[in-house]
Amino acid sequence: xxxxxxxxxxxxxxxxxxxxxxxxxxxxxxxxxxxxxxxxxxxxxxxxxxxxxxxxxxxxxxxxxxxxxxxxxxxxxxxxxxxxxxxxxxxxxxxxxxxxxxxxxxxxxxxxxxxxxxxxxxxxxxxxxxxxxxxxxxxxxxxxxxxxxxxxxxxxxxxxxxxxxxxxxxxxxxxxxxxxxxxxxxxxxxxxxxxxxxxxxxxxxxxxxxxxxxxxxxxxxxxxxxxxxxxx
Amino acid sequence: xxxxxxxxxxxxxxxxxxxxxxxxxxxxxxxxxxxxxxxxxxxxxxxxxxxxxxxxxxxxxxxxxxxxxxxxxxxxxxxxxxxxxxxxxxxxxxxxxxxxxxxxxxxxxxxxxxxxxxxxxxxxxxxxxxxxxxxxxxxxxxxxxxxxxxxxxxxxxxxxxxxxxxxxxxxxxxxxxxxxxxxxxxxxxxxxxxxxxxxxxxxxxxxxxxxxxxxxxxxxxxxxxxxxxxxxxxxxxxxxxxxxxxxxxxxxxxxxxxxxxxxxxxxxxxxxxxxxxxxxxxxxxxxxxxxxxxxxxxxxxxxxxxxxxxxxxxxxxxxxxxxxxxxxxxxxxxxxxxxxxxxxxxxxxxxxxxxxxxxxxxxxxxxxxxxxxxxxxxxxxxxxxxxxxxxxxxxxxxxxxxxxxxxxxxxxxxxxxxxxxxxxxxxxxxxxxxxxxxxxxxxxxxxxxxxxxxxxxxxxxxx
Numbered sequence: 001x002x003x004x005x006x007x008x009x010x011x012x013x014x015x016x017x018x019x020x021x022x023x024x025x026x027x028x029x030x031x032x033x034x035x036x037x038x039x040x041x042x043x044x045x046x047x048x049x050x051x052x053x054x055x056x057x058x059x060x061x062x063x064x065x066x067x068x069x070x071x072x073x074x075x076x077x078x079x080x081x082x083x084x085x086x087x088x089x090x091x092x093x094x095x096x097x098x099x100x101x102x103x104x105x106x107x108x109x110x111x112x113x114x115x116x117x118x119x120x121x122x123x124x125x126x127x128x129x130x131x132x133x134x135x136x137x138x139x140x141x142x143x144x145x146x147x148x149x150x151x152x153x154x155x156x157x158x159x160x161x162x163x164x165x166x167x168x169x170x171x172x173x174x175x176x177x178x179x180x181x182x183x184x185x186x187x188x189x190x191x192x193x194x195x196x197x198x199x200x201x202x203x204x205x206x207x208x209x210x211x212x213x214x215x216x217x218x219x220x221x222x223x224x225x226x227x228x229x230x231x232x
Numbered sequence: 233x234x235x236x237x238x239x240x241x242x243x244x245x246x247x248x249x250x251x252x253x254x255x256x257x258x259x260x261x262x263x264x265x266x267x268x269x270x271x272x273x274x275x276x277x278x279x280x281x282x283x284x285x286x287x288x289x290x291x292x293x294x295x296x297x298x299x300x301x302x303x304x305x306x307x308x309x310x311x312x313x314x315x316x317x318x319x320x321x322x323x324x325x326x327x328x329x330x331x332x333x334x335x336x337x338x339x340x341x342x343x344x345x346x347x348x349x350x351x352x353x354x355x356x357x358x359x360x361x362x363x364x365x366x367x368x369x370x371x372x373x374x375x376x377x378x379x380x381x382x383x384x385x386x387x388x389x390x391x392x393x394x395x396x397x398x399x400x401x402x403x404x405x406x407x408x409x410x411x412x413x414x415x416x417x418x419x420x421x422x423x424x425x426x427x428x429x430x431x432x433x434x435x436x437x438x439x440x441x442x443x444x445x446x447x448x449x450x451x452x453x454x455x456x457x458x459x460x461x462x463x464x465x466x467x468x469x470x471x472x473x474x475x476x477x478x479x480x481x482x483x484x485x486x487x488x489x490x491x492x493x494x495x496x497x498x499x500x501x502x503x504x505x506x507x508x509x510x511x512x513x514x515x516x517x518x519x520x521x522x523x524x525x526x527x528x529x530x531x532x533x534x535x536x537x538x539x540x541x542x543x544x545x546x547x548x549x550x551x552x553x554x555x556x557x558x559x560x561x562x563x564x565x566x567x568x569x570x571x572x573x574x575x576x577x578x579x580x581x582x583x584x585x586x587x588x589x590x591x592x593x594x595x596x597x598x599x600x601x602x603x604x605x606x607x608x609x610x611x612x613x614x615x616x617x618x619x620x621x622x623x624x625x626x627x628x629x630x631x632x633x634x635x636x637x638x639x640x641x642x643x644x645x646x647x648x649x650x651x652x653x654x655x656x657x658x659x660x661x662x663x664x665x666x667x668x669x670x671x672x673x674x675x676x677x678x679x680x681x682x683x684x685x686x687x688x689x690x691x692x693x694x695x
Contacts, residue, residue, distance in 0.1 A: 009640070012682040013650050014675050019682035023690055035686055038643040046633050048594065050616030050625065054637040061641050135596035164553050168593025173667040175241065175591060177248050180671040181557050182593070211672030 003033035004069035008079040009041040015203045021230035022075045022104060025117055028232065029108075033073070036065045044082040047090070049170045056090045063087075067095055071111070075104040075226045077133025077201040085136055103133060103201055104226055109142040116149035117229040124154045125228065126195035128186070128209070129162045130202035143201055143225050150228060158193040160185070167208035183212040190220050197223045234379055236564030237576055237585035243562040244591075253389055257559050260388045261550050267494035268547070275486070284483050286605040289541035292475055296531065299441040299474045300522065306444025310506040313519045320350030323521050327352060327433070327466055330519060331361055334464055336430035340422075342448070342455035343367035344435025345383050345544055346468050346523055348566045352433070363433075364425045366454040371418050375402045381560030383567065384492040384546040389559050422454065432458035432515070436469035437543070438484060439520070442477050445505050446520060449488060449498040456502055465515040467504070471522050472540040484543065487603035491545035526579035535614045539574045541604045548598035548608055554591055563588065570598035570608045577615060586624040589615035653677055 005026070007019040026033055043058030062083070066072050074080050084101040091097075108114045127147060133139040147155050166172065166182025173179075187209060190198045198220055200206050206222040213220050236243075247253055272278050292299050304314045317323035323346075331339070339361055341353060353374070356363040365374040369386035373379065376398055380386030387395070396409035405417050434455055438447040446467045448455045459465045475484070489495040508514040530536045549555045549569030560568035565576040565585065573592065577585035589612045598608040619625055639645045654677050656663070668674055 007682050009646070013653075013677050016678045016680060016682035016685055020685060020690070023686075027693065035691075037683060037687070040643055040646045041640045043640070046637065048613065048616070049590075049629070049633065050613075050618075050620035051630075051633045051637075052617045052620070054633050057637050058640050131593070131595040131597075135600055164593045164595035164597070166553070166593060168595070171590070171593045173665060175244065175554075176667045176671060177245050178554055178557060178591075179593070181248055182553050183672070207675060208672070211668070211674060214673040215671065 001071065002069045003031060003071045003073060004066050005033050005035040006039060006042070006066065006072050006074040006079065006083075007035065008074060008076045010207075011076065011203055014207070015224065018075050018203055018224040018226050021224070021226040022073075024230040025104075025108070025226060026073075028117065028230075029112060029114060031112070034069075039065050042079045042082045044079060045169055047082065047086060052090060059087055059091050063091060063093065063095065070100060071107070072101045073104060073107045074102070075201070075224065076203065077103045077130045077137055077139060078204055080106075081132040081136035103137055103139060105142040105146055105201055106137065106139050108229075109145060115145055117146065117232065118151075119229050119231045120151035120153075121228045121231050122152035123196045124156055124194060125197045125199055125223075126156050126158045126190055126193045127161065127225075128158065128165065128190070128198055128200040128205055130200050130205045131164050133201040134162060139201065143199075146229055147199070147225070150231075153228070156193045156195050158195070158198075159189040161189075165205045165208050167204055169204075172208060179208075180212065183208055187213050187216070187218055187220065191218055195220065197221050197228075199223050199225050199228055201225055234564070235580060235584065237588055239564050240562060240587045240591055243564065244558045247558040247562045252391070252394075253559055254557070256389055256391045256394075257556060259391075260385065261556055264385075264494050265550055268490060268550075271490045271494055271496050275490075281483055281487055282603055282605050285487050285543075285603055286541065288475060288480050288483065289543075289604050290538070293472065293531070293537060293540050296471065296474070299476055300471060302441040303439050303444055303474050304522075306442065307446075307520060308444070310444045311509075311518070312444065312446075312506060313517065315519060315521045317521050317523045317525070319525050320523075323350050323468060323523050323525070324352060324355045326519070326521050327356070327468075328359055328361075330464065330466060331356065331359075331431060334430055336361055336464075338425065338429045339363040339431045339433055340366050340425050340429040340458050340462065341370070342432070342434045342450065342458040343370050343386070344433070344468060345566065346435055346470050346525075347433060348380065349525065350468075350523070352468070364422070364429075366422050366426070366452075366458055367450075368415060368418055368452060368454075371422070372398065375399070379561060379566065381568070382546050382549055383544050389561065426454075426457045426461050429458075429462040431464045431466060432460075432462040434459050434465065434467045436467050436473055436520070437488070438481060439469055439474040440476075440478050440481070440503075441474055443505065445478065445503050446518075447481065448502045448504070449485070449500070450502075451493065451495075451499040453500055456500055459502055459504060460513045460515065463515055464517045464519070465504070465507075466519045466521065468521045468523055471524055471527050472542070488543055488545055491543075491547040491601070491603040530578055535611065536574070536578055538606050539571065539578070539608075539611060541606050542571050542575075543604055545603060547601045547603065551597040551601040553593065553595060553597065570612070571602075571606070574608060574611050574615065582618070582622060583624065586619050586622075589613075589619060647681075647683075650677070650681060 043055035047055035080103040087097040166179040372387040381389040400407040555569040573588035
C-alpha cells in the first residue's frame, strides 16, 4: 500500500507546523508514506475562480506526481475535495481520485480504524466545520471523535458551527464586506462558546478566523486539528 | 422587471449598512429556518423524498417535450386553451389580446414569479388595465412600488411597522402595526377587487401531464378567488413546471410547503381541470400560457439543465449566508439568492449578471437545503468557468492566474517564488492587498516551509 502525503501550498508556506504534525501522527501509527518533493498546489484557486484550463495544467502536474499512490492523504478538507470531487471532471483520466484521496481525520478513522492518537491537550476547544469537509466530503463525526479522545481536552460546540466562515477563496477579496460580516458572526459564536482554541480540518478557514479575531483583539487562538492530535 | 444585477457589489455594501433591513431579514429568516428544521426533522424519510423529487424532475426534464405535449393534449380535451409563448413579449401579447377581446378593465393577480419575470402587471397597467396583486406580500410590494425580495415571501425585507406606515400613507388608513388589522385592511380592499375583476391571472406550481391539471398551492385563499371569481382565468407557467402524474404531487406537496414557508402543508391547494361545466365557482374560459423565455437554452446544457428542476421554494435563499446578509433586492433580479445567481445570467443576460456566480463562498448550504437536490454551488462554479470562457473577467485577474499557473507548474519556480516573498517580507515590503487587510490581518509566511523542514529534519526518519 503506497501512501502519498499531500501538503497543500499554503500549509507548506504559512502553516508548516500542520505538515509536521501530520507526519508525526502517521509516524506514530506506523504508517509508511512518502512526501514527493516536487508537489505544489492542487489548482483549486484557479478552478474556483473559473480558470479551469489553468487548473487543469496544475492538476496534470499533480497527476504526474501522485498517480502511482494507492492513497493520497492531506490535512485539508478543501484541497482534498478539489482532488477527490473535481479531478475526475477536469482530468477525465483513469485515476480513481474519488476513492483514493482522503482528508487526514477521515483517513485516520475510516481507513486506519483509529479513534485516538494518544494525544493530550488540556484546553477548551471548539471545532469549526469547514464547508468543504462537511458538505463536499461528508466529514462531521470523524474529527469530533478524534478530539473527544484527546486526553484532558474539553470539546465544546459552537453555535452555528456549520455556517461558513466567509473565506471562500477569492470570494474573500472579491466581496470583502460580505466576507467580513460572515467571519464576524463566526468569531462571535466562537468567543461565546468560551473556547480557548478553535480547531478545524482546514487551515484556510482558520486563517480567515485568525485574521478577523486578531484585528479585533479577540483572544481566541487557532490550531489545526493535526496539531492537537500530534500533541503526545 | 427592473434588471440591475451589475450593481450587486454596490447594492451589497449599501444593504450591509442598512441596520433596519438587516434586522428585518435576520428576524424573518431565523424564524422560518427554525420552523423548517422542526417540520423537516419530523419526517424520517426527508432524504428519500428529496431524492424522489429530484428523480421525478430529472426524468421530466429529460423528456420535457413528451410531457408538455401530453399536458397540452389533456388540457385541450378538458376545454382549457393552451398557448405557447417563446418569450415575455409573446406572453404579454397573448394576455392583452384576451383582455381586449373581453373589454377587461380590472385584473386580479395571484402570486406568480413568471409574471414578475415578464413584467406583466406593469405592461397591463401601461395598457390601461388596472392590475392588482392579491397575495398580501405582493400587495405590499406593489404599494411600495418595489420588487419582491424573496420568491415566496416577497415582503420579507419589511417590518410590520414599515408596512403600517406604508398602508397609512398609500391607502389613507389609520396607522396600525397589528398584523391582523393590516390584513383586514388589505382584505377589504381586495374583496372589492375580486368581485369586480374581469380577469384573474395566476401562475402555476405544477402542471400535471396525465390529467392536464393546473396546480396552485397558497396560504391566503387569494389564488382560489383569483381563479374562480372572474369569468376568465389566465394561468402562466414556465415550461419546466410540468410533472408526469397526479400522484407525484404527494411528494412535492410534502417538500414544497416545508421548504418554502416551513409548513407541513399549505393552507389551500387548487387543482384546476376545466372551465365551468355546470359549476358556479369556475370561470367560463381558462387559458394556460406555457412560457419558454430562455428555458430551452438551459435545456441545451448538461451542466445547466438541473436548474430547471427548481420548484421555486426559495429555501436556498434563506440558507445562503450571502442572501441572509444582503437580502433579495441586492441581486437586481427577480430571482435572487443562489438559484437566482444561476437563472439570472443564463436566462436574462450573462454580461450584466456576470458578477452573480462569484457572489458565493461556495459553502454548499444551498444544495444541502434544496428539496430537489440541485447542486447549485457546483453550477455556480461552472458559470464562473463560463464567465472566463466568455472573456468577462478582468485582464489583471487573467494575468495573475497565468503567472500563478507558471509558478505552480514547476516546483523550482514555486520555491523561488516563495523565497522571493519571504525576502520581500523580511525587508518590510510585503505587498498589501487591501481587500483583505482593510478588515482582517494576514499571516506572515513561516520562517521555514514544510518542505524545507522535511528535507532537513524529517526525511531521514523515513529512510
